[in-house]
Every structure is written in C-alpha cells, then in structure tokens.
Amino acid sequence: MPRRPAPFAQPVYVTRPVAPPIADYVKRLEAIWASGWFANSGPQHAELERALAAYLQAPQLSLFNNGTIAMIVACQALRLSGEVITTPFTFPATPHVLSWNGITPVFADIDPASMNLDPHNIEPLITNRTSAILAVHVYGTPCDVTALQKVADSHGLKVVYDGAHAFGMEIDGRAITSFGDATMLSFHATKLFHTAEGGALVVQDENVKARIDLLKNFGIKNEFEVVMPGINGKMSELQAALGLEVLRCLDAERAERARVAAVYRARVADMPGVVLAAEPPGVRPSYQYFVARIGGEGARHSRDDVFHGLREFNIYARKYFYPLCSEYSCYRMLPSASPALLPVAHRVAGEVLCLPFYGALGNADVERICDALEYLLTH
Numbered sequence: 001m002p003r004r005p006a007p008f009a010q011p012v013y014v015t016r017p018v019a020p021p022i023a024d025y026v027k028r029l030e031a032i033w034a035s036g037w038f039a040n041s042g043p044q045h046a047e048l049e050r051a052l053a054a055y056l057q058a059p060q061l062s063l064f065n066n067g068t069i070a071m072i073v074a075c076q077a078l079r080l081s082g083e084v085i086t087t088p089f090t091f092p093a094t095p096h097v098l099s100w101n102g103i104t105p106v107f108a109d110i111d112p113a114s115m116n117l118d119p120h121n122i123e124p125l126i127t128n129r130t131s132a133i134l135a136v137h138v139y140g141t142p143c144d145v146t147a148l149q150k151v152a153d154s155h156g157l158k159v160v161y162d163g164a165h166a167f168g169m170e171i172d173g174r175a176i177t178s179f180g181d182a183t184m185l186s187f188h189a190t191k192l193f194h195t196a197e198g199g200a201l202v203v204q205d206e207n208v209k210a211r212i213d214l215l216k217n218f219g220i221k222n223e224f225e226v227v228m229p230g231i232n233g234k235m236s237e238l239q240a241a242l243g244l245e246v247l248r249c250l251d252a253e254r255a256e257r258a259r260v261a262a263v264y265r266a267r268v269a270d271m272p273g274v275v276l277a278a279e280p281p282g283v284r285p286s287y288q289y290f291v292a293r294i295g296g297e298g299a300r301h302s303r304d305d306v307f308h309g310l311r312e313f314n315i316y317a318r319k320y321f322y323p324l325c326s327e328y329s330c331y332r333m334l335p336s337a338s339p340a341l342l343p344v345a346h347r348v349a350g351e352v353l354c355l356p357f358y359g360a361l362g363n364a365d366v367e368r369i370c371d372a373l374e375y376l377l378t379h
Helices: 022-035 043-055 067-077 093-100 145-155 206-215 237-268 303-311 343-349 363-378
Strands: 061-064 083-086 104-107 130-136 158-162 182-186 199-203 220-222 274-276 290-294 352-355
Touching (some): 022 043, 022 237, 067 158, 083 093, 093 104, 130 145, 237 274, 290 303, 303 352
Parallel strands (some): 083 104, 130 158, 158 182
C-alpha cells in the first residue's frame, strides 16, 4: 500500500494558459499602437482569421469576442426557434444561449461511454416545435456525427455543435468543424488555443458566414446602412494579436500534452475504481482535458472523496460537469429535466474528475499527482 506523498508547495490547477514569449506579443502591441487601430476588424483580426481558417481547414470561419456570443449569433444566423434538443452534461453557456434566443432547451440523456448526446434518445423528443439539435463534443471526444446528422436529416432539423473542447480535432482526417451546420469554438484562456477571451463560429455556407459577420457587428452593412438587428461580438485587435502568438506555440503545447497524457494513462489505467475516457480510433485529439471516472466497480471511495482529498495535496482537479444543467433552478422545472429521464447523465456527473493537464507539467509532477490519487483510492 503506497505511503502518503508530500503535498505540492504551490497549487496545481486543472489547467494553465499557454503563454507565448511576452516580447513577441509586445511587438504586435507596438504595431497596434502605431496604427491606432484597436478594434473593428483591423489587420491583426484579419491575419488571425486567415491563419485559423487554414490551420483548422475551415474556410468559413468568423472570429468573436467570446464563444457564448458566437453561439447566440449562430442561433440567430440559422433562424432557430421553438425547441432545441441538447445535452444536460455541459457548461451552462450551452443551454443559456438557447434561452437568450427565446428557445426552450429540451434535455436528452447521454451515451455512457462517450458522455456525449446519445442519438438514440433524440427522436422521441422531437415535436413540431423542434428546430435543431445542439450537441457538445465533451472533453474533445467527438459526438456520433453520422448518427446525429441522420436523425436531423430525417426530421428537417439543423445541427449545431458546441466545440469549446474540440479545437484542432479531426475524424479520419476530416476537420471536426466540417460537420453540422455550425460549430462554435471557445478561445477562453482555459482552452488549448486561446486569445484570453474569444471564440469563433465555423459554418459551411458562405452566405451564412456573410450573415454572421453582419450580426456580430450590429447589422451594419456600411457607413449608412444597418440591415438587421445585430450585436457587438467582434474580437479586438489585442485579442487577435495574442491569438497569433499562441498559435505559434500550439504544436509544441499539443506534443507536451500528449506526453502528460501518456504518463497519466500508464499510471491511472489500473487504479481500482477508475475508468479513463475512451480514445476513439481515427480521431486526432484536442488534448483539452484529461478525464478520469471514479466510483465505478471496485471503487472504495467516491469521486467526491477523491476530489476533496486531492485538495489536501494542493491539487485542484475539477468536477466538470457537476451539477447537470438540468438541475439549475432556471431549468429544473422543464419536463425534460426530470432525473428519471436522464439516468446516465446523473451517474456520469457523479463520477467525472478532470485532472491537471497542461504542457508545463513535468513528468515528475504528473507522477506526484498520480501518487496522491493512488494513495486516496487505496486508503
């Protein structure tokens, strides 16, 4: 039985933002200062939009000041209304964007392995008010995009993806943003690629892209014409400049996260009562989170026991996503929010634990985290 390891001297959080060399960022800031162009789709914005479109194989990409505004605009651009079927196992922004558009979220249960929206649970929830399916690539594990599209096509529904965890992910060489009618990407500082705050929307239709670009800029067509009721969703030049420098660091960060993940998998896979999130074949991972499920067969302790126990070692894992969105006071009165209808989501929400995961973690740090985890699971 392992001995109790020493705690970390400084807190180890679930993630740490990629920080490019500050001197490189300052050079871009100096160019912004010299130009006097701080916002409204300046040179940095244009350069980042082109660079990301190429990197992600996503020609119809539009930058935003954050991912939530991007999703609100997606609902407007696709003219969604009535009801949209979505997952309860996600960040609150996912159902919130529906509510902000006057749309009722309808929660469907999730798949026990992928933890994504289960296509088999969608069809019974479709009514004459349903306009779309809003699915989430949770933790960077892709949804069953083929099955979801089949359901959508058979009922004339749109498919929108919350890809906050899915930056750079591919399925058999195909970009994750090429599926469905629209995909939102989050560029918050906690994400693999970030602009401190920011996001993007990727669509397949250039006409929809043109509508999105109007909607995110107050509906302004030119100096004298406003053609639709838009919002201010534009990314600033300071955000875009940071993104350009983070993008230069991205492949190195992905390689470091792959190293960290390999150490975790070698150590954690055989710990009692722990199941690691599956790695689907043919998928280029996003390396956004490293997720363990605790409390299954053979477990001596619950996920919550381990979560609180890790704090004693100065390790700050996270219970993403607990509680379920369907349990929030603003949604729990919905018929689809009944726990009896969401048994898998409730079980998974009580098991998942995101462990510290970022490239700056050395192998010795990861081993110490695993030592603490093993100690808690066996004592």
